[in-house]
Amino acid sequence: MLVIHPDKIRWLFWLRWKLFLRGFTREKSRIISTIFMVVFGFPLFAGIALVTYIAYRFLPAPANAEILFLVLTVVYLLWMALPLLEFTVNEGLDVSKLLLFPLTRSELMVSLLFSTLLDIPMLGLILVFVAVVAGWASSLPVALLTLVAVLIFYAQVVGISQLVLAALMSTLQSRRFRDLSIILIALFSMSCYLIQQLLLRGIGTGDFVTNIERARFSLYLQWTPPGMTASAIQQASLGNWGASFAWLGVSLVTAVLVLYLWARVLERSLSTPEVGGAVRVRQRKASRAAAVEAAATATRPRVAGGSILERIGFTQVFVIAIKEWKYFWRDPQLKAMLLSSLYIVIIFLVGPFLNPGDSFNSLGFLSFSAPLAVFFSVFTLSYNTLGMERQSLTTLFLFPVKPLRILLGKNLAVAVIGIVELLILSLASAALSHGWPLVLPVLAMGLAGIGVVIGCGNVSSVFLPQRMRQMQRGFQATGSSSGNAGCIRGLMSFLMLGVSLVVLSPVIVALFFPLYFHIRWVWVFSIPAALLYGIVFHQLVTWLVAPRMLARAPEILEITTRE
Amino acid sequence: MTTFPGEANAAATTNQALQPPHMEASSSNAPAVMARDLVRVFGQKMAVNHLNLTVQRGEFYGFLGPNGAGKSTTIKMMVGLLRPTSGSVWVGGVDVWKDPIRAHSLMGVLPEVLNIYERLSGREFLVFAGHMYGIPAGDIRRRAEDLLQVLTLIDDADKLIVDYSVGMRKKIALAAALIHRPEVIFLDEPFEGIDPISSRVIRDILRELTQRGTTVFFSSHIMEVVERLCTRVGIINQGTLVAEGTLQELRERASGEEKDATLEDLFLTIVGARSEHQNLSWLE
Numbered sequence: 001m002l003v004i005h006p007d008k009i010r011w012l013f014w015l016r017w018k019l020f021l022r023g024f025t026r027e028k029s030r031i032i033s034t035i036f037m038v039v040f041g042f043p044l045f046a047g048i049a050l051v052t053y054i055a056y057r058f059l060p061a062p063a064n065a066e067i068l069f070l071v072l073t074v075v076y077l078l079w080m081a082l083p084l085l086e087f088t089v090n091e092g093l094d095v096s097k098l099l100l101f102p103l104t105r106s107e108l109m110v111s112l113l114f115s116t117l118l119d120i121p122m123l124g125l126i127l128v129f130v131a132v133v134a135g136w137a138s139s140l141p142v143a144l145l146t147l148v149a150v151l152i153f154y155a156q157v158v159g160i161s162q163l164v165l166a167a168l169m170s171t172l173q174s175r176r177f178r179d180l181s182i183i184l185i186a187l188f189s190m191s192c193y194l195i196q197q198l199l200l201r202g203i204g205t206g207d208f209v210t211n212i213e214r215a216r217f218s219l220y221l222q223w224t225p226p227g228m229t230a231s232a233i234q235q236a237s238l239g240n241w242g243a244s245f246a247w248l249g250v251s252l253v254t255a256v257l258v259l260y261l262w263a264r265v266l267e268r269s270l271s272t273p274e275v276g277g278a279v280r281v282r283q284r285k286a287s288r289a290a291a292v293e294a295a296a297t298a299t300r301p302r303v304a305g306g307s308i309l310e311r312i313g314f315t316q317v318f319v320i321a322i323k324e325w326k327y328f329w330r331d332p333q334l335k336a337m338l339l340s341s342l343y344i345v346i347i348f349l350v351g352p353f354l355n356p357g358d359s360f361n362s363l364g365f366l367s368f369s370a371p372l373a374v375f376f377s378v379f380t381l382s383y384n385t386l387g388m389e390r391q392s393l394t395t396l397f398l399f400p401v402k403p404l405r406i407l408l409g410k411n412l413a414v415a416v417i418g419i420v421e422l423l424i425l426s427l428a429s430a431a432l433s434h435g436w437p438l439v440l441p442v443l444a445m446g447l448a449g450i451g452v453v454i455g456c457g458n459v460s461s462v463f464l465p466q467r468m469r470q471m472q473r474g475f476q477a478t479g480s481s482s483g484n485a486g487c488i489r490g491l492m493s494f495l496m497l498g499v500s501l502v503v504l505s506p507v508i509v510a511l512f513f514p515l516y517f518h519i520r521w522v523w524v525f526s527i528p529a530a531l532l533y534g535i536v537f538h539q540l541v542t543w544l545v546a547p548r549m550l551a552r553a554p555e556i557l558e559i560t561t562r563e
Numbered sequence: 564m565t566t567f568p569g570e571a572n573a574a575a576t577t578n579q580a581l582q583p584p585h586m587e588a589s590s591s592n593a594p595a596v597m598a599r600d601l602v603r604v605f606g607q608k609m610a611v612n613h614l615n616l617t618v619q620r621g622e623f624y625g626f627l628g629p630n631g632a633g634k635s636t637t638i639k640m641m642v643g644l645l646r647p648t649s650g651s652v653w654v655g656g657v658d659v660w661k662d663p664i665r666a667h668s669l670m671g672v673l674p675e676v677l678n679i680y681e682r683l684s685g686r687e688f689l690v691f692a693g694h695m696y697g698i699p700a701g702d703i704r705r706r707a708e709d710l711l712q713v714l715t716l717i718d719d720a721d722k723l724i725v726d727y728s729v730g731m732r733k734k735i736a737l738a739a740a741l742i743h744r745p746e747v748i749f750l751d752e753p754f755e756g757i758d759p760i761s762s763r764v765i766r767d768i769l770r771e772l773t774q775r776g777t778t779v780f781f782s783s784h785i786m787e788v789v790e791r792l793c794t795r796v797g798i799i800n801q802g803t804l805v806a807e808g809t810l811q812e813l814r815e816r817a818s819g820e821e822k823d824a825t826l827e828d829l830f831l832t833i834v835g836a837r838s839e840h841q842n843l844s845w846l847e
Binding site for chain 2 (some may be wrong): 331394
């Protein structure tokens, strides 16, 4: 039943437009991210559109058709996946908020279709579609058919993305999926370097065009919705109008089917009662009075004393470290940071294999790259150690724990991670480069570096804390996850990195120069000295900074827990 | 003692004269909570204006006020989360801002916005809190299990707090605030979002605690709860403590109003809220 009131459609579009604008006026950071997307994303899409246009126009058949099949398939898959990651950000697609109003299914679908026009990535997609039409417009009839085919494909793309959204609505709202999406985005971001290397090795070879000409992706892709659109365009360009219209018809039927399924799934998801998240109330067998008595008396008496470890505070340090490790594993945002730090380590291991002829792969550099990698890794985890607590810092500051123990607990957690990374990396580097004689100085430099970096991190955490916003889900939500001060934040982080390097320079000199000047006997003295330097620096700085943390607690909270 | 607008300054002076300016550490005669000339300014706005109040040990003190009156700001200053522009706060005789660690060991706090460790399970969080409060390891587990049992969280004790409902989060936060048996417990809107069964359990626990000497300082909008539980009430409006006393005292001093007025009536009278007749003729 196609019951559509134009007035309601107009007001729904007005709503979408208002939300779109308010997204910028209420969140200034979104303006910056949008500008960033336009400045970098628009040229990227324009570049893709230009390259594909050139491919359609100038590559010989059937290579140009194979490119078309690939491009449309990639677009289709991307538009299925992207909304899953940006669901909570795009309010215009949040149908649940329109449930209260008497809107028909058709009105909801039409409004949602129009909503997508206000998605910035859709502007890029339009460029790609323009390139398809322009690239295949060898004659007016072909251009017209291509235009119709692209419009049908647009409806398919929007429909399938909305169908997936509607079908997975409950999954999208689950905490586990949100956590997973944060990790996946982080992994994807990290793997861009590796993907770039693989692509360059694929596209950069002279056989790329030949391989494309010989490729037969279309044999398999033609049975997919994007393949149907590409087949219609391809057949029209070859003059096979019968086959072209047949494929166009099938594509149209598919589009209608997708939209129909979307409507049905949407209707079912809207009428299904919510499950989960309810408080389970269980009847207790014990009487309430007895339970209250147990609560009041169980907390008395307070046993005096405690073990020696408890009395010197080591237990609290250790408990805080355990809590940190649990959080590094369970909190997706911190897990992503941990994976990022591990990724740096992996790149340092894998890098030499990607550039085997590089002169930097000499014995010394490869081995000493290990502490450098760990340096950056540990810096990531320690320069804003209080800010990483996010809102929970309020709870931590309410406990009667000496600030020195808080810092030591957090430092212990990061140090252990750094030491594990250092061991793996230095041993692997030594095995790869047969640099076993360098293991000791490398380890010494790494351990000293960990002490220095963590010490400097304590300083920056107390005097230059930064807010780390709780990540929701999606690309836009993760855009400024590590802080909200933008350029200032970046500058401060860069400053602390520089200070850490400067402080570490005596260690670098003491350990690297004997290698360079072939006077390795100096290591007998410089290795223990470097270790001592790192430990003393960390202890001194932490001891000096801890009282200031207590004094500045409200100010630190104001910065790090600001809503 | 009851104070009303116009008498506040006189009462503050009297209070100040009775109390020594420097408190001895955690003396048994010291009030549970004492605030002197507490001021907090945000930009141009005076959120808390020279607030003076004293809560004796074992009292169940209700802190009321309309939205934006300064309740949460006051509590945050009392527990050491927000630095006062000026003034002092003592909890159990300990200056919160001069000796924050000792002060925190005497208090438990349930803030309005729960910022607890969501990626820990309920049990893990209680054990963590126990260690942070310096409770011997042998006692922590037992207390944690008792609290989980009482607050009907035992079946969800190993679930991550991020998966808890609002009410469950409040209960686990309350458990963490009680595990070290504080002398004073601060609660900011403790009954928001909690089901009636849990609410009853919490109220009974708090009442029992006050009978055993714990002082409860809490803010709430739910007048019926305050009326039922509190021994004394303080009403704050636009950053100023405009009334304080027992419910009976507040009723007796209510100028010309019914002696059987409810706390809600007294509150609305004191803060000057007017009931305006809204003309919604299109509803007819």
